[in-house]
Amino acid sequence: MLLWQLLRRLIRQGSLTIVSASGERFVFSGPTPGPTATIRIHDRATQRRLFTNPNLRLGEAIADGTVTVEDGDLYDVLELLMMNLGWTHGGHWLPELYGRLRVLGRRLAQHNPVGRAQRNVAHHYDLSGALYDLFLDRDRQYSCAYYASANDSLDQAQTNKKRHLAAKLLLRPGQRVLDIGSGWGGLALYLAKVAGVDVTGVTLSAEQHKISQERAASEGLADRVRFELQDYRKEQGTYDRIVSVGMFEHVGIGHYREFFAKVRNLLVEDGVALLHTIGRADGPGATNAWLTKYIFPGGYTPALSEVTAAIERAGLYVTDVEVLRLHYATTLRDWRRRFNENRDKVRALYDERFCRMWEFYLAACEAAFRYGGQVVFQIQLAKRQDAVPITRDYIGDWENAHIGHPA
Numbered sequence: 001m002l003l004w005q006l007l008r009r010l011i012r013q014g015s016l017t018i019v020s021a022s023g024e025r026f027v028f029s030g031p032t033p034g035p036t037a038t039i040r041i042h043d044r045a046t047q048r049r050l051f052t053n054p055n056l057r058l059g060e061a062i063a064d065g066t067v068t069v070e071d072g073d074l075y076d077v078l079e080l081l082m083m084n085l086g087w088t089h090g091g092h093w094l095p096e097l098y099g100r101l102r103v104l105g106r107r108l109a110q111h112n113p114v115g116r117a118q119r120n121v122a123h124h125y126d127l128s129g130a131l132y133d134l135f136l137d138r139d140r141q142y143s144c145a146y147y148a149s150a151n152d153s154l155d156q157a158q159t160n161k162k163r164h165l166a167a168k169l170l171l172r173p174g175q176r177v178l179d180i181g182s183g184w185g186g187l188a189l190y191l192a193k194v195a196g197v198d199v200t201g202v203t204l205s206a207e208q209h210k211i212s213q214e215r216a217a218s219e220g221l222a223d224r225v226r227f228e229l230q231d232y233r234k235e236q237g238t239y240d241r242i243v244s245v246g247m248f249e250h251v252g253i254g255h256y257r258e259f260f261a262k263v264r265n266l267l268v269e270d271g272v273a274l275l276h277t278i279g280r281a282d283g284p285g286a287t288n289a290w291l292t293k294y295i296f297p298g299g300y301t302p303a304l305s306e307v308t309a310a311i312e313r314a315g316l317y318v319t320d321v322e323v324l325r326l327h328y329a330t331t332l333r334d335w336r337r338r339f340n341e342n343r344d345k346v347r348a349l350y351d352e353r354f355c356r357m358w359e360f361y362l363a364a365c366e367a368a369f370r371y372g373g374q375v376v377f378q379i380q381l382a383k384r385q386d387a388v389p390i391t392r393d394y395i396g397d398w399e400n401a402h403i404g405h406p407a
Contacts, residue, residue, distance in 0.1 A: 011084055146161040157334075172195070274380050277307070
């Protein structure tokens with residue numbers, strides 16, 4: 001069978017056992033030790049679909065229950081597959097062809113004008129707020145945390161992340177800050193409390209906007225922190241600092257020039273901007289088909305070369321770049337553990353199919369950040385070369401001075 005031929009060529013590390021739709025057991029092992037797992041395919045139609053488009057069909061089959069894990073857990077299966085795939089398509093022509101076709105069609109898939117962008121955001125971020133409380137940290141930071149120590153808890157690592165971002169923004173009391181893609185408001189509130197700045201957050205999620213406003217009011221910061229339910233492209237005025245965390249992945253490659261031109265337009269002459277985004281180490285590509293269809297429609301994680309080219313065209317300086325490599329894998333590990341610990345509560349909110357789909361999302365993304373070339377870029381930008389110090393010492397100095405801040 002063609003699927004078995006593909007797996008024999010692919011598995012060079014670890015061992016995968018498949019119980020086929022007919023009940024036969026096939027073992028695919030490599031010469032190098034690694035994870036072991038067993039899965040069962042429950043019908044022949046699923047077996048055929050897995051061969052024709054595995055990038056899409058495996059996640060669908062897991063969610064539908066037509067593929068189940070019998071030895072190990074779902075992450076073991078995905079880790080085994082991803083560590084063998086790496087940045088490739090397993091050396092088989094059909095997945096390679098699908099990948100190339102998706103690259104050719106990516107501008108259409110990522111076309112995100114204002115109305116469509118809002119619908120795409122609502123698909124994911126307007127789910128029940130109770131869901132996010134079950135696996136995120138207390139502040140609902142839904143982006144890569146910063147693990148300064150292997151012993152850091154998720155909550156500590158997310159506080160580290162906010163402090164690290166604040167240090168790079170070179171904040172001074174009274175400055176006006178724009179947070180593009182402000183989520184549930186945690187970063188904006190942190191910046192206002194720790195640095196005494198005035199923050200405007202913009203989001204396209206009605207659920208996030210509602211909660212953000214409530215948080216600002218309850219913490220007595222509504223006079224210095226406000227949130228708008230609008231597209232960043234409609235924002236007017238100027239800001240001393242602009243920060244965007246976990247939003248650029250939803251911009252779409254055809255809108256990069258528009259994004260950075262808007263940042264430049266909103267930034268004062270000596271201002272500083274900071275972009276925190278997932279990216280890919282393997283060069284330009286296309287988003288996984290399953291992730292696009294079920295989790296992040298219109299989304300794309302760019303190569304650094306794609307981002308910097310758009311920055312250059314906008315007439316902005318890149319004043320600092322940091323690549324966070326395994327921090328997001330650890331973040332996703334912690335999210336996945338919390339999700340599974342609260343699985344019964346998630347099932348009560350939605351159903352078992354949703355649980356399987358969401359676990360697949362978290363586990364697949366964790367494996368991608370460990371083995372598939374996914375990273376996080378923090379890119380600092382300015383209009384002027386002298387807008388930031390010429391050495392990076394100020395970052396560590398600011399962080400050290402604010403360790404243990406109650407915010």
